[in-house]
Amino acid sequence: xxxxxxxxxxxxxxxxxxxxGAGRVGAVLGAALRGAGHEVVAVSAVSEASLDRAELLLPGxxxxxxxxxxxxxxxxxxxxxxxxxxxxxxxxxxxxxxxxGQLVAHTSGRxxxxxxxxxxxxxxxxxxxxxxxxxxxxxxxxxxxxxCCFGITTPxxxxxxxxxxxxxxxxxxxxxxxEARGRYHAALAHGSNHMVTLVAQAMEILSSAGIDxxxxxxxxLLQASLDNALxxxxxxxxxxxxxxxxxxxxxxxxxxxxxxxxxRPAYLAQARATALRATRxxxxxxxxxxxxxxxxxxxxx
Numbered sequence: 001x002x003x004x005x006x007x008x009x010x011x012x013x014x015x016x017x018x019x020x021g022a023g024r025v026g027a028v029l030g031a032a033l034r035g036a037g038h039e040v041v042a043v044s045a046v047s048e049a050s051l052d053r054a055e056l057l058l059p060g061x062x063x064x065x066x067x068x069x070x071x072x073x074x075x076x077x078x079x080x081x082x083x084x085x086x087x088x089x090x091x092x093x094x095x096x097x098x099x100x101g102q103l104v105a106h107t108s109g110r111x112x113x114x115x116x117x118x119x120x121x122x123x124x125x126x127x128x129x130x131x132x133x134x135x136x137x138x139x140x141x142x143x144x145x146x147x148c149c150f151g152i153t154t155p156x157x158x159x160x161x162x163x164x165x166x167x168x169x170x171x172x173x174x175x176x177x178x179e180a181r182g183r184y185h186a187a188l189a190h191g192s193n194h195m196v197t198l199v200a201q202a203m204e205i206l207s208s209a210g211i212d213x214x215x216x217x218x219x220x221l222l223q224a225s226l227d228n229a230l231x232x233x234x235x236x237x238x239x240x241x242x243x244x245x246x247x248x249x250x251x252x253x254x255x256x257x258x259x260x261x262x263x264r265p266a267y268l269a270q271a272r273a274t275a276l277r278a279t280r281x282x283x284x285x286x287x288x289x290x291x292x293x294x295x296x297x298x299x300x301x
Contacts, residue, residue, distance in 0.1 A: 015033075015074045015075045016038075016041045017033055017039065017073055017074070017076075018042045018064075018070060018077070019042075020070070020077065020078050020080065021045075021050070021078065021079040022051070022053050022079075023050060023079055023080075024053070024137030025107050025135050025137075026079025026107065027054055027056075027057040027058060028057060028145075030043060030058050031058060031142050032168075032169040032170065033165070034061075036168035038075075038168075040058055041072045042068060042073065043063055043069065045063050051063065053137050057142075066097075067092070067095065070097045070098065071097065073102075075102075075104070076104045076105070077105055078107065079106075079107045080108075085111055086111070086114075089115045098124055101124075101125060102124055103124075103161070104116070104124050104126055105126075105128070105129045106129070107131065108128065108130060109130040109132070109151065109184065109185035109189075110181060110182060110185040111128060112153040112178040113126050113178055125155075125158055127152065127154045127158055127162045127165075128153040128154065128176075128181070129151075129152050130150060130151040130176075131148050131149075131150050132148060132174075134192055145170045149174045150166040151176040151184055152166065152176065153176050159175070199218065199222060201262070202214075202218055203218060206218070234277055234278070234280075234281040235283075241275050241284070242278045242283055242284060244284060246292050246294075246295040249271055249292060253267065253268070268300050271296055275289050275292045275293055275296070
């Protein structure tokens, strides 16, 4: 007796998706959702760079004004700057662009659901879906989503929807309570954006000393430091501040005196923060920390 054939698996529902803002994030997420089988029906783009990005990452997707993108979509992705988000949502409310029950997700790290608070327009199905990654706005980013966490904040009944969208893009959903969005975003900006500044400053210092290529010298050190910090936190700390070598710190500051004006204050601030953290974690004795802090005060009149 033959085994009956299994019924076909139910097809995963697909969505008609519109992307408002073909910036580095919006175009990449649109491409990822398209790759997962959804239909990207329209995208808004204004600048030359965003038009080029839309053509590269979303070929064949028509570029439309924002109200048309919203009108044609079951799910609207709002990939606009943090400070523009609330006014954009309110403006679309005011013009009656939203449809009752429409899915809408923004990609802001700072904001949760507050920008979607009803202002007399249609009741939306809101989601905050923020990729915790830095973007180049190229196809390279689509592959990088496989290692990316997304901070999601939604009404509880929409959490499975947001999580499914993230998984379809290859990412990992991480729940962020509404009241924690600001601190969540501050942590990511401090760790990522300020790291870029720090690394660029370190390369500039090396270049000023005639060390070339600066990136080749720094890469192994920085990669090891990052891995160690992520696995051990303050336990990974090394260097003159952690050892209490105030004379070395003072010598560094003298070397930095004639470099561009952003570098020496940054060293001072980071050295102070490092001394405080090293003391708090027990890696630096209180008397050695006091010597370091006094040296920093003397070097920062």
